[in-house]
Amino acid sequence: MNLQRITLSLVLLTFIWQSPVTTAQRQPTRPNILFCFADDWGRYASIYATLEKQPSLNQIVKTPNIDRVAREGVVFRRAFVNAPSCTPCRSALLSGRYFFNTGRGAILQTAQWDAAIPSYPHLLRDAGYHIGETYKVWSPGTPNDAPFGAGKYAYEKAGNLPNNFSENVTEMVKQGQSLEAAREKIYGQVKANFDAFLADRKTGQPWHYWFGPTTTHRRWVKGSGKKLWSIEPDSLKGKLPPFLPDVHEVREDVADYLGEVQAYDAYIGVLLKRLEETGEMDNTLIVISGDHGMPGVTNGKCNLYDFGTGVALTARWPNGIKGKGRVIDDLVSLPDLAPTFLEAAGVSLPAGMNARSLLNVLRANKNGQIEAQRNWVIAGRERHVAFANENNLPYPQRSLRTPEFLYIRNFKPERWPLGYPVTVTDTTTPTQQELEEQTYAAFADMDASPTKAWLVLHRNEPQWKRFYDIAFARRPGEELYDLRRDPFQMNNVVADPKYANDKARLSAQLMRVLTDAGDPRVTGEAQTFERPPFTDPSPQQPQRRASQ
DSSP: OHHHHHHHHHHHHHHHHHSHHHHHHSOOOOOEEEEEEETTOOSOOGGGGGTOSSOOGGGTOOOHHHHHHHHTSEEEEEEEOSSSSHHHHHHHHHHTSOGGGSGGGGSSTTOOOOTTSOOHHHHHHHTTOEEEEEEOSSSSOOOTTSTTTTTTTBOOTTOOGGGGHHHHHHHHHHTTOOHHHHHHHHHHHHHHHHHHHHHTSOTTOOEEEEEEOOTTSSOOOTTHHHHHHOOOGGGGTTTSOTTSOOSHHHHHHHHHHHHHHHHHHHHHHHHHHHHHHHTOSTTEEEEEEESSSOTTSTTSTTOOSHHHHEEOEEEEOTTTOOSSSEEEEEEEEGGGHHHHHHHHTTOOOOTTOOOOOOHHHHHOOOOBOOOTTOOOEEEEESOSSTTSSGGGOOOOEEEEEOSSEEEEEESOTTSOTTOOOBOOOSOSSOOHHHHHHHTTSTTTTSOOOHHHHHHHHTTTSTTTHHHHHHHHSOOOSEEEEETTTOTTOOOOOTTOGGGHHHHHHHHHHHHHHHHHHTOTTTTTOGGGGGSTTSSOSSOOOOOOBOOO
């Protein structure tokens, strides 16, 4: 009788252990995390053409691998950076904090990582993850106490040709290689660096790999969009945003940029293929994004308009994301990725994070707005390069983005938003090529480019002057845009009485968020970002000013 009871008990215990409920309650395997993060890549991917109501660049660019991740996972329609400049954007993303809460990480030049601020890669490492990176993570440089250390976790020995696709392919072709052979050499380096990273992990060890190519960062070879990717510049006619002159020179510049986007997509294809070959696709959380909008063009990089802060964001993780091809309308900010990665890995969040994990959004099996409270994001900027304004002073601004409005507060409207309009050449009538080479100093917070040179060259022509002013002129202390009627933010309605209540409400909300978050710009410490170490004690002074 006792033997029968023991046998029955063992049978019951076996049944309970194998029951579906108990199995479902067990902790799943911690996912690998592949984060593809391109320098200066905004919201440019062909998947977005299906989500837009107006003609756009996404109808021309072809990104099958990014689109695949979106079709097999989710795509975020309203993802934004916290700062449209590489270092503060990355500081916010790596820490899960607003950029102004990252110490000297809030600027580009003279930046230094605050070792007291936890970064999510180090937290993953401490939790047993094998971590590694290829190419750009945080700049300038990567000191020992910064995320991933001073090259300690870098996997780049196979080469860095992917960082400058058009330049390197063009040079290899000049040396006698075929276009296809040049492409494959670059793709081979992407694969070899990733393989070296995978080879260093321990058996069964989860990993996090940061892939950060800079090919979408200027410069790229003029005419390469057509020559290397068959992107006809004039196919962009009627598809440029209305704040850009719809002329051939600008269309060619944008087409060349879209070619670099397609190179980035090809790199992602290499990584996806390796995951399939290793059998790790399903338990890898793949996230793809970029650190701000297009460089060297109006309203892009270093601007708080959507063209500067809006970015692509897609994610795939069959073992963790519910549904396929979902389109998410929540307003999300890239710092939200830090707590997302940590929560997915089962790692506790450190104190001081301003961001919120997206894991619930990823797990919700529906489209549209998932979490009602995700209906706003903030962004901001102090400065980009050191010598843009006199005495190395910043151009401080903050913004609040909701589904209906974009509200911007420019704290120092007497300064130049993109830097001084300094004289860039001694030539009486500079050519387009001369300006392309020399516009680095003028309006220094816009990268030198054919588009920038064209705007400067045609600034006194009546039909084009307004495009120059949109890009470079001083801006009022407040800006308000009704996105329902003005999706490209062309008409500032801040002085329109019809919007008085909206302006007051949004202004109050922005200031409340900034105050609660401890932004020095609004908490009585506004001089924090206007003196050393945030400003260079020996700033480079601008050259002579041009007539304005």
